[in-house]
Amino acid sequence: MSATPLFDVREFGACGDGRALDTDAINAAIARAARSGGTVVVPAGRFLCFSIRLASGVTLLLSEDAVIEAADPARHGGAYDLPEEATGELFQDFGHSHWRNSLIWGIDLHDVAIVGPGRIEGTGLTRDGPGARWRRDTGERPLSMTGMSEAEIRALEPEEQAMIGRGNKAIALKNCCRVTLRDFTIAKGGHFAILATGIDELLIERLTIDTERDGIDLDCVTRTRVRGCRVNSPNDDAIVLKSSYALGAAIACDDVVIEDCTVSGYDAGTLLDGTRGRTQQLAPDRDRVTGRIKLGTESNGGFRNIVIRNCRFERSRGLALETVDGGLIENVTVSGLTLREVTTAPLFLRLGDRGRGPVGTGVGAIRGVTIEGVEASGIDHRFAATIAGLPGARIEDVALRDIDLTYAGGGTVADGERRPPTLPHAYPEPSMFGITPAWGLWVRHAAGVRLRDVRLATETHDARHEIVTEDAEIERT
Known part of the structure; x- marks a missing residue:
């Protein structure tokens, strides 16, 4: 068997000095490797780039001390590839709806890989992007953002024209199969460090990500494994499954395993420098720092056959399983979680009716969820573990086993007398209901x-009841 051909980007004119643009050289090496399959080698050095276009049958190898740095259009005399025409942008934001406007992207590919041990630095990327074009009185943004001025919202969600030529993702993949991402580091990933949409047979393992917004977003993926990753993302979710309308249809996330991962909400950049800073208290949504594992919020297609096991949460929001856009959450197994410094509820299951989808989008369902072997401490006293469905659309068949939760305490009698509204159309977050009437579990x-x-x-001491139920059937043994 012949060895896999190697194509060193320096042989195609790359300088790797951090000053010259190496985009064309790296893309030329990938195009050459694509003719017969092979590995494109990025050696030690700093390679300043705009959009890098992946190809089928090609592995991009980031060598030891190799850095691909995202160029800045305002400083480096170039631009990222233009965002393609979107088919479903009405129902999810700009970032979810485009892939070409990224540092590294691939569409309709097979047998493609990016492997380490080098590094991707998104210094020239932006974390911002327009929101969805869909509008409703409620549901588009977390209730914690109520009261923000239009100027503050625009700073987070600029107009689409402002995104032309800019990149807002480190790695974006759409409609690919047999993809491997392994052993490299991402610092500052833009809106998404990794956006994988409609990918079949995706393996992500041993990545280290320290970013200013989303870490790993898995949208409408199948047969996907995420293993041994370390993701720090104080401003948004660390590892998140979504089932948006970005592909023009409601497609489920199916057969996904997330295991042996650690997520956190330390100050951005302080995972990589080792200081694990705790200065930042609030995320941009004005709730406490994020950094969690979540299903949702985009949930048109739903989630089924999901396994989350042996993961650690540090200074982050807790596990969230949410469907609010008509999708079904079914057959989810969670085990072996350790949570420290939990900034909202340790567990949050929410069935809502935001209905961000085509006319006729109804209420989804949550059923067949098992959560076991969870140990959490340092939990914000305001938010009990919460299971919250809707009148006439109850969450069903949930097993909680071997769960050990320790809260800070401090709730008052008045807190315990609260009866929060159901808020069917609101954006789902544990803080949406305010202080929960129970301190331990609210169902x-x-x-x-x-x-x-x-x-x-x-x-x-906490003056609220340990467990409070409303229109709920629970059995405790």
Whole structure:
């Protein structure tokens, strides 16, 4: 068997000095490797680039001490590839709807890989982008953003014209199969460090990501494995499954395993420098720092056959399983989670009716969820573990086993007397209901909730009840 051909980007004119643009040289090496398949080698050096276009049958190898740096259109005399015409942008934001406007992108490819141990630095990328064109009185933004001025919103969500020539993703992939991302580091990934949409047979393992917005976004993917990754993202979600309308149809995330990963909300950049800073208190949505694993918010197609196991959350929001756009969450198994410094609810299951989708989008469902072997401490006292469905659309068949949650405590009698509104159309976040009436577990509009070996405690006295239910059937053993 012959060895895989190697194509060094320096042989195609790359300088790697951090000053000259190496975009054309790297793209030329990829085009050459694509003729017969092979590995494009990025050696030690700093390679300043605009959009790099992946190709089928090609591996991009980032060698030790190799850095691909995202160029800045304002400083480096160039531009990122233009965003393609979107088919479903009405129902999700600009970032989810485009892939070409990225540092590294691939569409309709097969057998493609990016491997380490080098580094991608998104210094010239932007974290911003327009929101969805869909509008409703509620549901587009978290309630924690209520009261922000139009100028503050525009700063986070600029007009689409302002994005022309700019890049807002480190890696973007669409409609590909047999993709591997392994052993490299991403610093400052833009809106998404990785956006993978409609990918089949995706393997992401041993990545380190320290970014200013989303870490790994898996949208409408199938047969996907995320293993041994470390993702720090104080301003947004670290590892998140979505099932948006970006491909023009409601497509489920199916057969996904996330295992042996650590997510966190330390100050941006302080995972990589080792200081693990705790200066930042709030994310841009004016809730506490994020950095979690989540299903949703985009949830048109739903999520099924999902496994999350042996993961650690540090200074982050807790696990969230959300469907609010008509999709079904079914057959989800979560086990072996450790959470420290939990900035909102440790567990949050939400069935809502935001309905961001075509006319006729109805309420989805959550059923067949098992969560076991969870140990959490340092939990914000305001937000109990929450299972919240809707009147007439209850969450069903949820098992909580071997759960150990320790809250800060401090809730008042008045807190315990609160009866939050159902808020069916609101954006789902644990803080949406305000302080929960229970300090440990709050269950409303749910049936078939089974608790076994669930241990709840507080560090200081809390005047609320440990467990509060409303229109709920729970069994505790």
